[in-house]
Amino acid sequence: MELTTVTEATRIILENSIDYGTEYVPFTDAHQRVLAEPLVADRDFPPFDRVTMDGIAIQWQSYANGQRTFLIESTQTAGETQHTLSDSNACIEVMTGAMLPINTDLVIRYEDFTIKDGIVHLNADVREGQNVHYQGEDRRAGTAIIQPHTLLGPPEIAIAASVGAVHVPVKKLPSVVIITSGDELVAVEQIPLPHQIRSSNVHCIATLLKDYRINVDFVHIPDDLSATQQAIQNALTQYDVLILCGGVSQGKKDFIPKALQTEGVEKYFHKLSQQPGKPFWFGRKNNNVVFALPGNPVSSFVCARRYFIPWLRKSLGIPAMDNIYAALSDDYVYNSPLTYFLQVQLFQEGATLMARPLTGHGSGDFANLIDNQGFLELPKEKNEFKKGEILPIWRYGY
């Protein structure tokens, strides 16, 4: 059977991205959400001529005319209404964050003068307009400070707070269920019998999705065709996205492709020319998309990271692909006509991100992922990769 290529699978998956619309969330809960509409400045940034140093405010003209001593008229602190300098040869003490007083246009730091009997004596040179952060210098009221399709992080949350966006418009997230299958799997709390293992893959995938603020539900099904069909049928009515894990290969109890077919999910591809993750199945029924990932832990992780995350990013309106590259630290040979996701340790050599291969014991060896930070994508057209060759990298975390 002809295997679907990684390139073709990527195209199909991205073509099936879905826009879930917009919702409003409290700005304090908007971290890692995607902005749906521009966030507009309600005031200038900064909103007034802002003093940037503790000291005194004077008029440049008085200094230019030779004035070097200044009588202190008053003290303007942050949070006070604006003072006015009445004698243009005098000064007002000012604190960082205060409004620059009317009739003054520069600020001199305490370090640059002494005060004796209420009179300031300068001991440093002064520049026109120094130590003032001018109104509207950063951004003007009415302009979009943050554009739609921005992933909101700490600085963006500060902007939202500053413009009074108590609730921010963000892209809605799909509801996602992760369905595990396998009679060998037991819950994390249980002590497995000799022939059993704890279900772990799905927690890796669920954690990956948490980076995008998606909280998944979990469903477990036994290796039984009618139970599998029933679970898929229920999930299709309750969730936007189904991520299945396991049961997609050639085994006697690998019922997932059959059950998806009988429940009316159209198969877009099954089996890719890649390693690991070859038996990956992807399909759609109306607005439900279904990612049926191979059960081996490294395989399910590779597929979730390489295909589900780009699908999600495209659905949310942010760039789908990472487009990050690393250079191989050593020659590497992969003798198979498949795209290979090579586990690598990442390190920096000067300005270059380097990738050192550390393969482990195949796609069942998820402990090896602990020692690695990403998968290097080796295209299927080649078998020999030279030290220094630059290839796409899919990092696990940040």
Ligand SMILES: Nc1nc2c(c(=O)[nH]1)N[C@H]1C(S)=C(S)[C@@H](COP(=O)(O)OP(=O)(O)OC[C@H]3O[C@@H](n4cnc5c(N)ncnc54)[C@H](O)[C@@H]3O)O[C@H]1N2
């Ligand atoms: N004759 C063939 N056999 C296999 C092929 C093949 O092409 N021909 N492909 C192999 C590849 S590649 C993979 S990957 C696996 C995929 O298997 P399934 O998707 O059918 O997954 P299962 O059989 O259910 O499980 C495989 C493996 O993964 C473990 N697993 C499953 N779910 C979990 C979980 N939630 N947590 C932890 N571990 C899990 C499961 O116990 C098995 O060890 O098939 C190969 N076989």
Ligand code: MOO
């Ligand atoms: O590709 Mo399977 O995904 O090798 O273990």
Ligand SMILES: [Mg+2]
């Ligand atoms: Mg199997």
